[in-house]
Amino acid sequence: MKTSALEKTNMTFDKQSLDNTTLLNLYKRMLKPRLIEEKMLILLRQGKVSKWFSGIGQEAISVGVTAAMHKDEYILPMHRNLGVFTTRDIPLHRLFSQWQGKANGFTKGRDRSFHFGTQEFNIVGMISHLGPQFGVADGIALASKLKNKNQVTTVFTGEGGTSEGDIHEALNVASVWQLPVLFCIENNGYGLSTPTTEQYNCKDLADRAIGYGMESHIIDGNNILEVYTKLVELATSVRENPRPILIEFKTFRMRGHEEASGTKYVPQELMDEWATKDPIENYQEFLLKEGVLTTDLISELKAKYITEISDNLDIAYAETEIVSTESNELNDVYQDFVYQEFKENNETSELRLIDSISEGLKQSMERHDDLVIMGQDVAEYGGVFKITDGFVAQFGKDRVRNTPICESAIIETAMGLSIAGIKSVVELQFADFVTSGFNPVVNYLAKSHYRWNQKADIVLRMPCGAGVAAGPFHSQTNEAWFTKTPGLKVVYPAFPYDAKGLLATAINDPNPVLFFEHKALYRSIRQEVPTDYFTIPFGKAALLQTGSDITVIAYGAAVHWALSTLEKHPDINADVIDLRSLQPLDTDAIYASVKKTGRAIILQEDSLFGGIASDISALIMEHCFEHLDAPVKRVASLDTPIPFINQLEDQYLSRDKFEGELLKLMDY
Numbered sequence: 257m258k259t260s261a262l263e264k265t266n267m268t269f270d271k272q273s274l275d276n277t278t279l280l281n282l283y284k285r286m287l288k289p290r291l292i293e294e295k296m297l298i299l300l301r302q303g304k305v306s307k308w309f310s311g312i313g314q315e316a317i318s319v320g321v322t323a324a325m326h327k328d329e330y331i332l333p334m335h336r337n338l339g340v341f342t343t344r345d346i347p348l349h350r351l352f353s354q355w356q357g358k359a360n361g362f363t364k365g366r367d368r369s370f371h372f373g374t375q376e377f378n379i380v381g382m383i384s385h386l387g388p389q390f391g392v393a394d395g396i397a398l399a400s401k402l403k404n405k406n407q408v409t410t411v412f413t414g415e416g417g418t419s420e421g422d423i424h425e426a427l428n429v430a431s432v433w434q435l436p437v438l439f440c441i442e443n444n445g446y447g448l449s450t451p452t453t454e455q456y457n458c459k460d461l462a463d464r465a466i467g468y469g470m471e472s473h474i475i476d477g478n479n480i481l482e483v484y485t486k487l488v489e490l491a492t493s494v495r496e497n498p499r500p501i502l503i504e505f506k507t508f509r510m511r512g513h514e515e516a517s518g519t520k521y522v523p524q525e526l527m528d529e530w531a532t533k534d535p536i537e538n539y540q541e542f543l544l545k546e547g548v549l550t551t552d553l554i555s556e557l558k559a560k561y562i563t564e565i566s567d568n569l570d571i572a573y574a575e576t577e578i579v580s581t582e583s584n585e586l587n588d589v590y591q592d593f594v595y596q597e598f599k600e601n602n603e604t605s606e607l608r609l610i611d612s613i614s615e616g617l618k619q620s621m622e623r624h625d626d627l628v629i630m631g632q633d634v635a636e637y638g639g640v641f642k643i644t645d646g647f648v649a650q651f652g653k654d655r656v657r658n659t660p661i662c663e664s665a666i667i668e669t670a671m672g673l674s675i676a677g678i679k680s681v682v683e684l685q686f687a688d689f690v691t692s693g694f695n696p697v698v699n700y701l702a703k704s705h706y707r708w709n710q711k712a713d714i715v716l717r718m719p720c721g722a723g724v725a726a727g728p729f730h731s732q733t734n735e736a737w738f739t740k741t742p743g744l745k746v747v748y749p750a751f752p753y754d755a756k757g758l759l760a761t762a763i764n765d766p767n768p769v770l771f772f773e774h775k776a777l778y779r780s781i782r783q784e785v786p787t788d789y790f791t792i793p794f795g796k797a798a799l800l801q802t803g804s805d806i807t808v809i810a811y812g813a814a815v816h817w818a819l820s821t822l823e824k825h826p827d828i829n830a831d832v833i834d835l836r837s838l839q840p841l842d843t844d845a846i847y848a849s850v851k852k853t854g855r856a857i858i859l860q861e862d863s864l865f866g867g868i869a870s871d872i873s874a875l876i877m878e879h880c881f882e883h884l885d886a887p888v889k890r891v892a893s894l895d896t897p898i899p900f901i902n903q904l905e906d907q908y909l910s911r912d913k914f915e916g917e918l919l920k921l922m923d924y
């Protein structure tokens with residue numbers, strides 16, 4: 257007699273108090289993605305789909321977890337979680353259009369496969385880098401906690417992804433802040449071709465929770481009733497008592513990492529063993545035995561879904577190919593921001609740069625009552641530069657948040673807050689440390705609006721710059737890493753007045769803004785600054801002095817170096833342009849001046865190669881060539897790391913080279 261799958265596996269289903277409708281629904285919910293995948297495999301072979309990451313054999317996890325969540329709760333799936341998308345009832349033709357890069361998908365053809373999110377369905381898709389999902393989930397959960405929404409956020413990773421630093425950082429933050437997140441690890445045995453024995457060295461990944469002070473559970477990921485009932489129980493409990501939980505689902509990847517890569521490296525015995533544990537076949541058999549399902553109903557359901565799939569594929573195929581224009585693409589990199597002018601009041605007080613930033617930040621906290629500040633030591637301690645001194649007393653610890661030392665997770669948390677509609681300012685203790693959060697800045701924040709129309713309403717405050725004998729890791733001015741990346745705005749004030757007004761605008765702007773604050777200017781530069789809240793638009797340079805001999809272009813500390821050099825040479829009549837923002841860049845001001853003077857010198861604190869001075873120089877050559885009387889000159893620091901001791905730092909910096917180069921250019 258033939259042995260059934262259920263007998264082979266000894267899989268037992270406990271329906272607890274679930275009614276027949278629920279039992280049947282779970283079956284239907286799993287059957288649909290399975291049939292979609294079977295169709296996709298055919299289309300792949302016909303060359304009609306470019307890539308496919310199969311979740312066959314893992315449907316019970318996507319479906320069981322999603323079915324346990326409320327529809328208004330966010331889910332952050334990965335590349336094998338088709339069942340999340342179908343259980344949220346996304347119309348199939350929209351999914352098919354997404355995979356074919358068509359306009360009815362979710363990314364206007366700009367990103368592939370499951371790399372998309374949709375606010376309509378409360379799904380936040382992955383970026384390729386896997387790990388950032390956990391940190392983004394933290395942010396969404398933090399928003400839910402701050403707004404007392406009693407909601408759970410659910411996020412997925414494969415076991416391979418758990419080795420990434422982002423995952424560890426995010427779990428730690430969630431535990432320290434007791435965020436309501438269900439962290440789901442789908443342990444399917446392989447990360448691409450690498451088996452778990454070569455990925456980590458503990459028995460169960462769930463055990464890692466102990467180290468984070470977190471609750472954890474291990475669940476049979478192939479048993480839909482175990483997944484569903486346990487997740488309903490955990491989600492209910494987390495809604496009442498917000499906290500993170502780590503869940504490890506034991507399952508297996510039945511197909512290749514993606515279809516083209518195959519499964520040759522997987523021992524056949526493993527394949528055979530897990531084939532008997534198929535989540536749908538076993539559950540189907542159980543339902544047949546229970547009398548909840550009949551063979552006729554199975555055939556009926558399959559026929560219905562196959563028709564639905566085929567009809568929806570026809571809709572997607574009939575959709576025309578995307579046609580776009582360069583300006584259309586360029587216009588979607590940033591979210592529209594209608595600059596609102598807040599005029600300055602007449603009363604002023606003399607402020608140092610540091611005070612003006614602090615005052616501007618405080619006034620923005622008063623104006624935006626859910627604006628959150630996050631950073632290392634920013635709470636009671638007031639930040640290492642004391643910019644947020646006294647903020648906790650005025651705004652409370654919910655809004656002024658000390659963070660663990662984990663730049664990636666905090667920048668991802670800021671992204672999650674933005675997805676949930678909350679603005680945030682992240683203080684990098686030193687701009688140098690942004691490297692530890694580089695991936696989310698350049699890949700998540702920068703690309704989010706272009707990819708799926710999602711704003712990243714975040715300001716990263718970047719205390720930067722040399723001249724303080726602080727060595728290679730506390731002195732960099734790394735704006736060029738970011739002016740290179742479409743999707744980011746980069747602001748770099750040189751004066752207290754500008755810093756206050758530009759910071760207010762940065763916070764109002766829904767796009768990710770890197771706000772550079774030069775440490776050497778913090779306490780050395782003073783200016784009369786209006787006492788009330790006011791804004792200054794981005795992309796408008798300041799013409800600090802006018803002259804017809806030469807155009808001097810600078811930003812940040814270099815503005816002050818240029819001004820003091822020119823003071824020594826009253827005979828040189830220079831236009832001095834303080835750029836104030838580098839992205840957007842006020843090219844009009846640059847061109848107008850260079851066309852008038854015929855000479856341009858750009859002074860930059862950063863080392864020479866690949867800095868913004870190079871691009872400005874190229875722009876001037878391209879747009880003002882006929883007006884030039886001399887080659888454009890870039891003056892920048894040495895192409896070395898920034899040295900510590902004063903005499904070496906002085907030698908490194910462009911500050912003292914400027915005068916000689918200026919005189920040479922005047923003589924040209």
Ligand SMILES: Cc1ncc(C[n+]2csc(CCOP(=O)(O)OP(=O)(O)O)c2C)c(N)n1
Nearest residue numbers: 336384385386414415416417444446447448
């Ligand atoms: C930062 C990064 N490194 C490497 C990759 C390439 N990559 C994509 S998925 C994957 C395997 C992921 O394994 P796992 O997390 O276990 O998920 P599974 O594919 O098994 O579901 C790899 C190596 C990547 N996308 N991002």
